[in-house]
Amino acid sequence: MTNAATIDLASLTKKYGDDAVAVDSISLKIKAGTYCCLLGPSGCGKTSTLRMIAGHETVTSGDIRLGDVVVTDLPPARRSTSMMFQSYALFPHLDLVDNVAFSLKMKGVAKAERRARALEMLKLMHIDQYASRRPAQLSGGQQQRVALARALITSPQALLLDEPLSALDPFLKVRMRQELKRLQRQLGVTFVHVTHSQEEAMALADLVVIMSDGRIEQAGEPREIFHRPATAFVARFMGEHNVLSGKVTALDGEGAVIAAPNGASFRIPSAPHLAIGEPAEAAVRRDRITIGESATPGLGFTGHVRNVEYRGGSMKVTLDAPGVEDFTVYAEESAFDKAPHEIGQAVALSWALADVHVLKPTAH
Amino acid sequence: MSVAAEAAPAAVSDAPAPKRRRRAPPFAPYLQAMPLGLILGAFLLLPIAAIVIVSFWDYDSVQIYPAFVTLNYAETLGSWVTWSTLLNTLKFVAIVWAITLFVGFWVAYFLAFHVRTSKMQTLLFLVCTVPFLTSNIIRMISWVPFLGRNGLLNSALVEAGIVPAPLEFLLFSEFAVVLAMVHLYSLFMVTPIFNTLVRIDRSLIEAARDAGANGFQILWNVIIPLAKPGIAIGSIFVITLVLGDFITVRFMSGGQSASMGLMIANQISLLQYPAAAANAVALLVLVLIMMAAILRIVDIRKEL
Numbered sequence: 001m002t003n004a005a006t007i008d009l010a011s012l013t014k015k016y017g018d019d020a021v022a023v024d025s026i027s028l029k030i031k032a033g034t035y036c037c038l039l040g041p042s043g044c045g046k047t048s049t050l051r052m053i054a055g056h057e058t059v060t061s062g063d064i065r066l067g068d069v070v071v072t073d074l075p076p077a078r079r080s081t082s083m084m085f086q087s088y089a090l091f092p093h094l095d096l097v098d099n100v101a102f103s104l105k106m107k108g109v110a111k112a113e114r115r116a117r118a119l120e121m122l123k124l125m126h127i128d129q130y131a132s133r134r135p136a137q138l139s140g141g142q143q144q145r146v147a148l149a150r151a152l153i154t155s156p157q158a159l160l161l162d163e164p165l166s167a168l169d170p171f172l173k174v175r176m177r178q179e180l181k182r183l184q185r186q187l188g189v190t191f192v193h194v195t196h197s198q199e200e201a202m203a204l205a206d207l208v209v210i211m212s213d214g215r216i217e218q219a220g221e222p223r224e225i226f227h228r229p230a231t232a233f234v235a236r237f238m239g240e241h242n243v244l245s246g247k248v249t250a251l252d253g254e255g256a257v258i259a260a261p262n263g264a265s266f267r268i269p270s271a272p273h274l275a276i277g278e279p280a281e282a283a284v285r286r287d288r289i290t291i292g293e294s295a296t297p298g299l300g301f302t303g304h305v306r307n308v309e310y311r312g313g314s315m316k317v318t319l320d321a322p323g324v325e326d327f328t329v330y331a332e333e334s335a336f337d338k339a340p341h342e343i344g345q346a347v348a349l350s351w352a353l354a355d356v357h358v359l360k361p362t363a364h
Numbered sequence: 365m366s367v368a369a370e371a372a373p374a375a376v377s378d379a380p381a382p383k384r385r386r387r388a389p390p391f392a393p394y395l396q397a398m399p400l401g402l403i404l405g406a407f408l409l410l411p412i413a414a415i416v417i418v419s420f421w422d423y424d425s426v427q428i429y430p431a432f433v434t435l436n437y438a439e440t441l442g443s444w445v446t447w448s449t450l451l452n453t454l455k456f457v458a459i460v461w462a463i464t465l466f467v468g469f470w471v472a473y474f475l476a477f478h479v480r481t482s483k484m485q486t487l488l489f490l491v492c493t494v495p496f497l498t499s500n501i502i503r504m505i506s507w508v509p510f511l512g513r514n515g516l517l518n519s520a521l522v523e524a525g526i527v528p529a530p531l532e533f534l535l536f537s538e539f540a541v542v543l544a545m546v547h548l549y550s551l552f553m554v555t556p557i558f559n560t561l562v563r564i565d566r567s568l569i570e571a572a573r574d575a576g577a578n579g580f581q582i583l584w585n586v587i588i589p590l591a592k593p594g595i596a597i598g599s600i601f602v603i604t605l606v607l608g609d610f611i612t613v614r615f616m617s618g619g620q621s622a623s624m625g626l627m628i629a630n631q632i633s634l635l636q637y638p639a640a641a642a643n644a645v646a647l648l649v650l651v652l653i654m655m656a657a658i659l660r661i662v663d664i665r666k667e668l
Contacts, residue, residue, distance in 0.1 A: 090571075
């Protein structure tokens, strides 16, 4: 079963009509046996991309390669991919065995053999005790296992999952997440998983691909993306970051100084694209900010508390300051308790230059 | 309703507040079911009971007599005329059912899967119902100038030189009966099948395609099994309508063909009520057997 395929997308484009661009010339290489998560807000083109890989959506331009085969114009069944649908799309009129055996039946495999193989697959998913039930008689988690069994019985080289966990309750979500990861390790097959949940992508993926407006904003390992978001969109979408923006006013050996429209100015590390007078953006991790006056000018500011939330272990404090909006700090409970802050009070914040990460200018 | 509900607590507010709501008396459910029960009893069970009773009565050329004779049944079931009429009726049922099923399924399929917007679906569906704005009889009569010996179709065919002489089988024939019945009853097949088809989740079809099914395999393995309840309901409509039909048969066959319904109608016009009643009971039994057979194949309740 371990004949995973590398998926290669080459300037893949999908247009609906003349001007509605769903996927805008993306190129991506997903190595064989990778767990890849396509992550982005709704309407970013992640599902269209997945459906093009599966063959359920025609490609406007560009190419898709699976292993050594260009599959751009092949029908779904000849692609050695298998898709798991968002609502599982189990056949309501068939029992579990026939659901799983469906693709074998289409290939003309004899009844006894296909039922035996389907039962085998159900055993692998630990749902063989319900083999004679209809899908409607199962819980969401069980239905998902059936959908997985049905997708895997063709021994695909790549499994494509369209928001597989979105229909489950939070507790089950975490459990099925672990099961998906375990299954992927066990089978060694390439998984492409579409999701809008950052948490899900971080927990599962070897390769996270963040999309927005039909383009890839950043593709990389989850930790890489979390620690070094490429653009302001990624930093904001992944959360846990504050974005500082302004125009570059000074450049020196240590870095640069950017000035926000309303006067506040911040020091940021150097980056090749920075030039005086040009706009620049930088991200600061929410949990690396301390409450208290900054020793160095440009590595902190004073804002007014707008909202305080308890997160369990730390406080989430949201502040406003001129030129800085929605600045959020995760303050240790003990640090917060030393000087509790009411809404509207002024609080000084500071951070280290090493925790400031310069963002690339947004392409569009 | 709401006025009464609001007024009630105000009226009892002087009295000590009741501890809990008074339990409904045990016969309340029967009381609630009574209006429907009365209607069904008065307009369905009572007439059927009357027919069954009359079917055992005796009659002569002027009068019917209360009695208990099985002669009516013996006569009707013992006569080859009844059996050949029955066979003819069943032939109409089979042909009309097959054609309406074919036509109805594909019209419904087109509406459900090829018409994209639901607005357009509704519009086209309303177009299907336009013929129902006129009565059965008028729709039937309108075939006459079209199919007649010197009708539109025949004169067109003769003038175009396709046929040397007018086609005789077009009107007042079994062909005409089947044609008119298909025309009258197809929509009864379209509607229920359309209703089941629009509820099929499109991702099921994609899932089938993903599993390697071709167009025919998707139709046979996914769409038709899921359309079964609609097919069953449509079949019940068409079969009962054709079994009970007498006006279409009489009119379109020009009196050259017979059906059970027509036989009953003829007996009524000859005032042979008990004989007609016996035939009606036989027909009713036949209909019930067919319904039972359909419901045995398709569990409509489970699918709805």
